Amino acid sequence: NAGVTQTPKFRILKIGQSMTLQCAQDMNHNYMYWYRQDPGMGLKLIYYSVGAGITDKGEVPNGYNVSRSTTEDFPLRLELAAPSQTSVYFCASSYSQGAGATEAFFGQGTRLTVV
């Protein structure tokens, strides 16, 4: 059971380039999340999804886009990368049927540097 898998683990981007951070889970979880964590800071929610075809903004969505075409995958797209997007990105998933939610499982993170 792989859990939550993020790719790539590390990436260096030039200003203005674009890329997609991949996230996949094999636990049939309906909820998926993307976070960023700047050095020495807490996690900030970028986007989340409550199921395939449904996404919503979190605290810091500007500069990012997401899609959820399947239950398993939740890619995060960076358009026109900026130095302010240098961060560690975490993907997570959890399951809920309405009353409470299971524990959220996190990926190992993607360390992105924009130069």
Add this chain to the structure above:
Amino acid sequence: DAKTTQPPSMDCAEGRAANLPCNHSTISGNEYVYWYRQIHSQGPQYIIHGLKNNETNEMASLIITEDRKSSTLILPHATLRDTAVYYCILMGSGGSNYKLTFGKGTLLTVNP
């Protein structure tokens, strides 16, 4: 608006119990209290959660006051590997209430 309030840092001696407080005076009736921790550079790890009853698992105990306005996470025998940032989070039922938002947490340092 911060829904939970935690001390920014705490120290604990190795082998002793670590008691981490969390205030959530505006908690709603359908909101659960969740605890996660983040060990340096790793993804957060789930610890425990509860609604109104005290809960215990292999990692920790969660004590929720009767009025549900505060809770305490207890690590019964802290080890050096428990040094981490601990987050207390409220989550409701369904839809956007499950957007799992992290606050600043408490940095617990376990000392030898």
